[in-house]
Amino acid sequence: MAVAKRRTTSHPKSRSRAKPGARGGGAFFHIEVRPRREFKTFRTQDVGKKGGIERVAGKRGSGSWDTQKWLISKEHAHREGRRLVADSADARKVLKTLGSAPTHLNGDRFKAKDRPNVPERRKPTQAMRRARTSNIRKAQAARRKTVR
Structure with missing residues (x-):
């Protein structure tokens, strides 16, 4: 056992x-x-x-x-x-x-x-606007470099 x-x-x-x-x-x-x-x-x-x-x-x-x-x-x-x-x-x-x-x-x-x-009615926030404008400027600068 x-x-x-x-x-x-x-x-x-x-x-x-x-x-x-x-x-x-x-x-x-x-x-x-x-x-x-x-x-x-x-x-x-x-x-x-x-x-x-x-x-x-x-x-x-x-x-x-x-x-x-x-x-x-x-x-x-x-x-x-x-x-x-x-x-x-x-x-x-x-x-x-x-x-x-x-x-x-x-x-x-x-x-x-x-x-x-953040509710949708409060968008775009100031930070979002700043980021968007800086990204647009970066893209425009990069495009100017490639065109030349």
């Missing part, structure tokens, strides 16, 4: 791995904007210079993409108490575009609201 082996109660209940950024040993601060469960697959995009700031985009079951979290290098920001303070212009820009100030969860993880949704 075989005797079933039992695991002793001294073993931990959960052997799952820690969430990224939960222990605080990584190279990035994680600013979660939307819950991970909303998405099926993920892709990271470098924003600006390589290795500084990254955007983690998630793909929903419907096929639409959205920002799940921002990764800010520890060289571009630091923690003061429960707040995240930007050290570079790029990090300041990302923190400014968020809908709320990032609040500390644990380790290197923070939580914030995404940028506010």
